[in-house]
Amino acid sequence: MSVDKSKRTYSTGAFFFLAPAVAVLLAVGIFPLIFAVGVSFHQFLLPKVHWHGNFLGVWPIYDAPLSWFQNYISIFQDDSFRDALSRTFLFLIIVLPCELVLGLAIALLLHKPGNELLKKICRVALVIPMATTFAVVGLMGRLMFDANYGILNYLWSLIFRSRPNWLADPNLAFFSISIMEVWQWTPFCALVLFSSLTMVPLEIEEAAKLETAKWWQILWRVQLPFLLPGITAILILRTADILKLFDVVYIMTKGGPGSATELISLFVQRIGFRAFDQGIASAQAIVLLIIATLLSRFYIKFVYKEI
Amino acid sequence: MTSPKSKAGSTGQGFNVGHFILLLVIVVVCVFPFYWMVTTSFKEQGAILSSTPQIIFRPTLGNYTTAFQKFDIGASLINSLIVALSTTAISLILGAPAAYAIARFEFKGKRDLWFWFISNRMISPIVVALPFFLIARQFHLLDTQLVLILIYLTFNVPIVVWICADQFRNIPKELDEAATLEGYNSFAIFWRIALPLAAPGIAVSAIFSFIFSWNELLYALVLTRTNAKTAPVVATSFLSGYELPWGQIMATGTLVALPVIIFSIIVSRQLVRGLTMGAIK
Structure with a gap:
């Protein structure tokens, strides 16, 4: 009885703390989502529909004809949506391993004793790519990969005696946006994995070093267990971010x-x-949301199992 | 010859050349695109368009004056600042109490609520941008700072909740219990005890919220035209044309990115803490 009562007072307290945030997120996050579901069931070509006032003052009403699942059906009949999705996953499986491996290498370099001042500078330098406005990273990419004047193209021509038009060739353009993505987010992996490495108790690491001089054995047997939570988190966050990726690519190649x-x-x-075509686009957005939600549920379950 | 050297390196004494060079390469790779952008912004078009890159050149401020006059970058920087500061402030006011409730109270559905908060990070902005555009259009909110401030809450409130909840959990529960004995109610405990103790975490979440808002492009691109245009949107105005005005573009890019980069370098320790906090727990 008394337990029950204390629990209830706690709940009412929690209610007042939570209510504002939940109310606002419902209004700016969930309400538009429900509206998008509504739009996705209509034939909604922006120039053709007209507005007919608001239902209850908030829900805009249009004269768009109801088409039920037609938009969803046409998404799955149309190859271009599936192509865009598989392109995104291809990008993911190319970029993510590069970021993880390079990130781990950098983390190990930062963890290795010696060159303390340079390591400090390095840790600050690693912040720069992440903090650079994504749109500006796209501009940098366009400048450096430019067919005629790009510095990367120039360096390439010194070695390979050719000046490919990076952003005009389909494969090279895909490669170019991957490079910029790896440049911007490898530092994130490096810093997360570096701080995981610092969690390894010093005695254990020293003891392992006495036993073997090979760094990969220490990595595999001693450090890896401490790295796993960080690696999992990187997988989750980068997957989510790559599904959202827009800015850099929009500026660099516009697709x-x-x-x-x-x-x-x-x-x-x-x-x-x-x-x-807001109707089709909304339906695509809903499908994308379902995919992202399933992935995140899967990931979150996976992570919480670890703990 | 090599074996004593590597031994010295592995035990931390002495100077390891390979290690030094690799670290230097990392620094150069991180800094170079930024350096190249800034130097390009001071070059004349002729120096930019030479087929061999010009390392030494006569600097000019012309690109910056053009960027301010032609692209009105000043107004968009002010827009970005207003939007980022407002949305950060509102996110803290909404998010910090919610984070406290999640860290301290037991209630039904807490786990689901927590998942809901953090799964907001997984939602692609395009999903929200489409309906928000139609709704904002009907309320005549398109091209206003308010609409951006509102929509940025969708990713900032979850960030604040995520980082602050972690911070509140680290405050010893005994403090709360002692304060309850003193006659404090839960609001007083939150305001007078938990909040000051969680200040570092709140600062970290504010930094993130500000940087993410400043850097955001998709929502701003869709929801603004001229009046409320933010700085990253200006960066998209150069997408077409054959001979691009690279000097002006890079001047604009520098003006957009530099404030946040400097800010991030200053707070880099907090930034790294925030990035890794959620990740390794």
Whole structure:
């Protein structure tokens, strides 16, 4: 009885602390989502629909004809949505291992004793790529990969005696956006894994060093267990971010040439705001949301099992 | 010859050349694109368009004056600042109490609520941007700072909740119990005890919220046209054309990115703490 009572007072306290945040997130996050579901069941070509007032003052009403699941059906009949999705996952499985391996290498270098001042500078330098406005990273990419004047292209020509047009060739453009993504987010992996390495108790590491001089044995047997939570977190966060990736690619290639670098966010943005088909775009966004939610549920379950 | 050297390196004494060079390469790779952008912004078009990169050149401020006059970068920087500061402040006011409740109280559905908060990070912005555009259009909110401040709450409140909840959990529960005995109610405990003790975590979440808002492009691109245009949107105005005005573009890029980069370097310790906090727990 008394336990029950104390629990209830706690709950009412919690209610007042939580209510504002939950109310606002419902209003700006969930309400638009429900509205998107509504739009996705209509034939909603932006130039053709007209507004007919608001239901209850908040829900806009349009004269768009109801088309039920037609938008969803056409998504699955149309290859371009599936292509954009598989392109995004291809990007993910190319980029993520690079970021993890390079990140781990950097973390190990930072963890190795010696060169203390340079290591300090290095830790600060690693912050720069992450903090750079994503749109500006796209601009940097365009400047450095430019066919005629790009510095990377120049360095390439010194070695290989050719000046490929990076952003105009489908494969090279895909490669270029991958490079910029790896440049920007490898530091994140490095810093997360570095701080995981510092969690390894010093005695254990010293003892292991007395036993073997091979760094990969120490990595595999001693450090890896401490690295696992960090690696899992990187997998979750980078997957989520790559499914959202828009800015860098939009600036660098705008999805082109053709649709060679059109990742899923760019694809949906084009349908909704450049082809003005809000109905199809909303349906695609809902499908994307379902995929992302399933992935995150899967990941979260996976992580919470670890703990 | 090599074996004593490597031994010295592995035990931490002496100077290891290989280690030094590798670290130096990392620093150069991290800094170089940024350095190249800034130097390009001071170059004349002729120096930029030479087929061999010009390391030494006569600097000019012309690109910056053009960026301010032609692209109105000043106004968009002010927009970015207003939006980022407002949304950060509101996110803290909403998020910190919610984080406290999640860290301290037991109630039904807490786990689900927590999942809901953190799964907001997984939602692609395009999902929210589409309906938000239609709704904002009907309320005549397009191209206002308010609409950006509101929509940025969708990712900032979860960040604040995530980082602050972690911080509140680390405050010893005994403090709460002692304060309850003193006659404090839960609001007083939150305000007078938990909040000051959680200040470092709150600062970290504010830094993140500010940087993410400043850097955001997709929502700003979709929801603004001219009046409320933020700095990253200006960066998209150069997408077409054959001979691009690289000097002006890079001047704009520098003006957009530099404030946040300097800020991040100053707070880099807190930043790294925040990045890794959620990750290794």
